[in-house]
Amino acid sequence: MKTFDIVQQGTAGTLESSDVQIIINKGSTEGVNIQLKSDVMKQYGDQIRAVIEGTLDELGITSCDLQVQDQGALDCTIRARLISAIYRASDSLDSIDWEALDQWTV
Numbered sequence: 001m002k003t004f005d006i007v008q009q010g011t012a013g014t015l016e017s018s019d020v021q022i023i024i025n026k027g028s029t030e031g032v033n034i035q036l037k038s039d040v041m042k043q044y045g046d047q048i049r050a051v052i053e054g055t056l057d058e059l060g061i062t063s064c065d066l067q068v069q070d071q072g073a074l075d076c077t078i079r080a081r082l083i084s085a086i087y088r089a090s091d092s093l094d095s096i097d098w099e100a101l102d103q104w105t106v
Helices: 041-058 073-092 097-102
Strands: 010-012 020-026 032-038 064-070
Touching: 010 073, 020 073, 032 041, 041 064, 041 073, 064 073
Parallel strands: 032 064
Antiparallel strands: 010 020, 020 064
């Protein structure tokens, strides 16, 4: 699978109910820095992080700053928004291998 390099800010999603807003930037330090806010953090915080970390790993992202504002989004929505933000931040003209992404599950 193609890996993506974050070269600019990428955003996806909204602050509407059942959605998630994701802002990704090139990492200010080595590693992944996730700032996660959610009304359901106590119940689903670990699962939200697992979806985010798994998607980043699948796309080969090892360094980024990520701001996530969850409004009760389902896992598939979180994943789709994160992929969109990464694609926008990578400034890549290559297409995403959707079939390969479909093989991955949390």
